[in-house]
Amino acid sequence: MSSVPVERAAVPRLRRSPLARLLRSREAVLGLSIIGLVVLISLLAPLLAPQDPNAGHPENVLAAVGSPGHLLGTDEQGRDVLSRLIYGGRAALFVAVVSVALALAIGTVLGLAGAFAGRRTSGLLMRTIDLLFAFPVILVALSLAAILQPGTWVLIGTVVFGAVPYVTRVVYSEAKVEREKEYVEAARSLGASEPAILATEVLPNLVSSVIIYGTSLIGVNIVFTASLSALGLGVQPPDADWGRMISEGAKVLVTGNAGVATFPAAAILLVALAFNWLGDGLRDVLNP
Amino acid sequence: MGRRIALRLLGAIPLLFVISLLVFFISQAGPADPIKDALSQKLTAHQIAEIRNAYGLDQPVYTQYVNWIKSLFTSSGGISLSVRSGVWGIVFPAFRNTLLLVAAATLLAVVLGVGIGFLAGIRHGRLADRLTMLLVQIGSNLPVYWFGLIIIWLTAVQWGWLPAGGMHDLRGEGGFGDLMLHLIAPAFAASLVGMLIIARFVRAAVIESEQSDYIRTYRSQGFGQRAIIGKHIGRNVLPPIVNTTGLVIGSVITGAVFVEGIFAWPGLGSVLLSAIPGADYPVIQAGILLIAVTFVVINLVTDIALDLLNPRLRHGGSGT
Numbered sequence: 001m002s003s004v005p006v007e008r009a010a011v012p013r014l015r016r017s018p019l020a021r022l023l024r025s026r027e028a029v030l031g032l033s034i035i036g037l038v039v040l041i042s043l044l045a046p047l048l049a050p051q052d053p054n055a056g057h058p059e060n061v062l063a064a065v066g067s068p069g070h071l072l073g074t075d076e077q078g079r080d081v082l083s084r085l086i087y088g089g090r091a092a093l094f095v096a097v098v099s100v101a102l103a104l105a106i107g108t109v110l111g112l113a114g115a116f117a118g119r120r121t122s123g124l125l126m127r128t129i130d131l132l133f134a135f136p137v138i139l140v141a142l143s144l145a146a147i148l149q150p151g152t153w154v155l156i157g158t159v160v161f162g163a164v165p166y167v168t169r170v171v172y173s174e175a176k177v178e179r180e181k182e183y184v185e186a187a188r189s190l191g192a193s194e195p196a197i198l199a200t201e202v203l204p205n206l207v208s209s210v211i212i213y214g215t216s217l218i219g220v221n222i223v224f225t226a227s228l229s230a231l232g233l234g235v236q237p238p239d240a241d242w243g244r245m246i247s248e249g250a251k252v253l254v255t256g257n258a259g260v261a262t263f264p265a266a267a268i269l270l271v272a273l274a275f276n277w278l279g280d281g282l283r284d285v286l287n288p
Numbered sequence: 289m290g291r292r293i294a295l296r297l298l299g300a301i302p303l304l305f306v307i308s309l310l311v312f313f314i315s316q317a318g319p320a321d322p323i324k325d326a327l328s329q330k331l332t333a334h335q336i337a338e339i340r341n342a343y344g345l346d347q348p349v350y351t352q353y354v355n356w357i358k359s360l361f362t363s364s365g366g367i368s369l370s371v372r373s374g375v376w377g378i379v380f381p382a383f384r385n386t387l388l389l390v391a392a393a394t395l396l397a398v399v400l401g402v403g404i405g406f407l408a409g410i411r412h413g414r415l416a417d418r419l420t421m422l423l424v425q426i427g428s429n430l431p432v433y434w435f436g437l438i439i440i441w442l443t444a445v446q447w448g449w450l451p452a453g454g455m456h457d458l459r460g461e462g463g464f465g466d467l468m469l470h471l472i473a474p475a476f477a478a479s480l481v482g483m484l485i486i487a488r489f490v491r492a493a494v495i496e497s498e499q500s501d502y503i504r505t506y507r508s509q510g511f512g513q514r515a516i517i518g519k520h521i522g523r524n525v526l527p528p529i530v531n532t533t534g535l536v537i538g539s540v541i542t543g544a545v546f547v548e549g550i551f552a553w554p555g556l557g558s559v560l561l562s563a564i565p566g567a568d569y570p571v572i573q574a575g576i577l578l579i580a581v582t583f584v585v586i587n588l589v590t591d592i593a594l595d596l597l598n599p600r601l602r603h604g605g606s607g608t
Contacts, residue, residue, distance in 0.1 A: 134537055138541065223432075226431045227432050231545075231549065
């Protein structure tokens with residue numbers, strides 16, 4: 001009986017809940033705080049923005065940073081940069097979260113299919129996926145823009161297309177490892193059907209990898225969709241959007257008003273890094 | 289070996305067919321009717337029908353597909369809907385410029401990416417490695433568009449080293465040196481994302497081979513760092529480098545399209561972006577098809593290069 005106290009002492013440390021362990025990782029907390037803050041700001045934008053983000057003031061164009069009433073100055077049309085910055089993350093976050101969620105769903109199905117289908121189906125599927133890895137996704141964006149006209153749907157379609165091969169690969173390689181494990185064999189010998197094994201036995205073991213991967217995908221794609229919007233393929237004027245703000249501030253960046261383009265660029269960088277950090281933190285917790 | 293390469297070449301044919309179908313689909317799926325949009329104000333329904341007939345738009349879909357493919361093999365490549373001139377006349381010169389930019393950016397991505405990855409990898413865990421990886425992380429998350437602007441601001445406006453944009457100095461003699469001066473900044477900006485992907489890959493490959501048993505054996509036998517890196521680690525990371533180069537070609541092409549506008553580089557990206565609002569499908573389709581085919585060809589070349597680098601195949605093996 002003398003061993004009992006020792007076990008009791010050890011158990012709480014090992015069995016600490018995933019959330020508690022996540023909160024002990026400094027980078028995860030930093031990432032989570034930044035993301036939380038930006039989501040909150042985006043949701044409360046109408047309350048927080050000091051001015052109408054789309055209202056131009058021709059008499060007050062390119063006001064300097066710190067001018068009265070315009071903490072971050074104004075742009076070429078006299079619009080308040082701070083207000084546009086506060087509104088500008090909404091589309092980016094929405095697009096990134098929705099399209100990564102879609103990509104995770106599609107990629108998980110394809111990855112599982114690749115791992116559990118017959119050799120020929122699996123071979124064809126995974127070879128296609130390999131090819132799409134390096135595909136210049138800008139072509140997808142341009143094609144979708146030609147079909148649908150530029151807009152948010154172009155961004156979502158492009159991100160989904162670009163992300164699915166990566167998710168599929170991750171799920172495929174993990175599912176192949178799981179497939180060989182004894183619990184799958186056991187379920188099979190108990191008469192479970194292949195789809196049932198996939199859904200109830202294998203899938204739960206892949207969830208953590210998929211979540212980790214999805215988190216870093218969101219960061220990457222916030223940066224990517226910003227560039228697409230800057231090109232004019234995504235969010236359309238006059239809507240405030242970080243990517244568009246960069247291209248709108250392009251002309252005046254070289255003439256000394258660097259802030260108009262640089263504040264949104266910094267916001268994109270910060271949010272993308274935050275998702276990276278959270279993803280790394282999640283990896284340490286869920287896949288130690 | 290030869291058989292393997294022939295199989296790879298044959299495998300590209302169905303792929304090209306699928307790509308051509310998808311690109312053809314663009315004009316079919318679009319809600320915009322370019323003829324109607326452009327002319328419905330001025331012409332009667334009967335006249336519009338005649339024009340549709342002239343463009344072959346009233347024929348069955350598969351006939352239209354065949355006609356489109358045929359038109360791509362003529363010297364004009366079809367007629368642009370907005371400028372009424374031959375498609376290839378618009379697309380080819382721009383494509384050549386984009387190809388130059390992509391080639392230069394790929395070269396930079398490989399040279400700098402391998403250099404960064406190597407230097408970080410052999411200093412694994414030390415300050416230089418950690419600093420480099422921090423910069424790599426920041427660089428990977430920078431909006432390319434803004435990065436291009438900053439490069440112009442630094443190299444052209446602040447330091448005055450490089451021209452701010454375009455392909456040639458309109459007042460100067462032109463020539464190769466002038467072209468290179470104009471090329472370096474956009475190529476660097478376009479290469480950023482791919483460069484950092486290669487850097488991370490190479491770093492991981494170097495660390496892995498540093499820690500392998502045979503390198504430890506060489507080291508214990510007294511071989512110097514230089515000999516080990518040059519002869520052994522270098523050789524082991526070559527196939528992954530070719531492999532990643534194939535993998536980043538897509539992001540380099542995407543990067544090139546992103547920065548063309550900023551650097552006023554007269555490439556295909558700008559042509560396509562300006563063709564989209566007017567639904568100029570012949571130009572859009574020819575441009576997208578050309579880049580997609582280029583991508584397939586580059587992929588094929590890297591696959592074959594990997595076959596040639598693979599000693600198991602090189603020394604007369606039948607392959608798998």
